[in-house]
Amino acid sequence: MDLMTMIMKMGDGLGKTCAIFFLTLLFSLPLGMIIALLGKCKIKVISSVTRFCISVLRGTPLMLQLIAVTYGPYYLFEVSVSRNKLIPVVVAFSINYAAYFAEIYRSGIESIPQGQYEAAQVLGYSKAQTFMKIILPQVIRVILPSATNEIVTLVKDTSMAFTVSYQEMFTIGKEIANSQTSFVPFIVAGVFYYVFNAIVSFIMSKVEKAMSYYSI
């Protein structure tokens, strides 16, 4: 198989790689905020259960979580493994990344001085207004660098989907490498991820610049 055919075949999987990436961001960014807020809930049971879940998700391999979500239903309830593995893959990624984003949000929220809440309260802002208009914009600004790190990691982590044989770019590359006994597909994959991340970094640095119109 020549290089061009390899690239074409692996490029076919790129759409699925992108699907994992974008869908995971779409679900995990808001879900992470919900988890962060639950972890700060005044009701002790809710906050401790939430924090325990976060520690499990962060303390066990993503690979295991992928296998658990994809094949777990089959072993537990004998429902057949769905043929479209995109759903379990995105579910596993979203939950896992939500746990990481939750920790980032938490540290961001904790970095906002109490005086901001007090000023808002005295001015009569509701709790929701205070969060949406005053706290959240400042939190986003603070967490942008660590969120960027996490997003760059997500690009590379999409390759984990090979553990459940989801036909994204890396899985295809690995199959070609096996059948052709060639190392070239791995190099192609490396270039793909590098370019993908260069684009991500470029966009995030633009966002960061746009957000730094004020300093603290």
Next chain:
Amino acid sequence: MNILKMSKVQKSFGRNHVLKDISLEVNKGEVVSIIGPSGSGKSTLLRCATLLETMDGGTLSYMGDNVCELKNGKMEYAKNLNKFRKCFGLVFQSFNLFPHWSVVKNVTDAPISVLKRDPEEVKAEAMELLRKMGLEDKAEAYPSQLSGGQKQRVSIVRALAMKPEILFFDEPTSALDPELTGEVLKVIKQLAEESMTMVIVTHEMSFARAVSDRVIFMDGGVIVEQGRPEDLFGDTKEDRTKQFLQHYQNL
């Protein structure tokens, strides 16, 4: 009618009994200064009045309306506290401006999105207030681009834009470099001349003497002495007050 009335206010943090039976009435147009040593409960009193802390006992009312009452030994606050928040403004020692908003947004957002007032009208009033405070050229600046004195003047404008009946200040100049306190004190004096009702916690004794109708000396969670500034500073009755004032020799 008195704008603010607090009586027999009690407040503890754990076993630390911070406010013991404080009673305070402020009439329309009156300027009251509160002085006292560190830890005497001055900030806690303002925080109870501005609903940032809940009181353990006593009463609090604005314009004759009770904010809270004791029921079966438990303090119960009114359901709609925003009605009372419209009555007062608070200027913090550390400004607490919103850093992600320009000066004019800091000043106009609450009147627009809390009081639901007409944005154009609010903006015009805000610019007028900023002009009065010598800040018109800072309207589009962000708080981080301002000096401490400018920040504090903006935070005074932010409070005034809500058209409060009474304005509380908690050591408005304590976070400022000495050469910047003057510009903030001047603004407060100007408000006093316009008969703004104010309660000012301060360590600036000569300012308190010049601007106040009444000065209150607090120590250990009680009001030790109060009176007209010329009496309290000139003809001090209580030994504790005398002792405290000895630290300020420039009177």
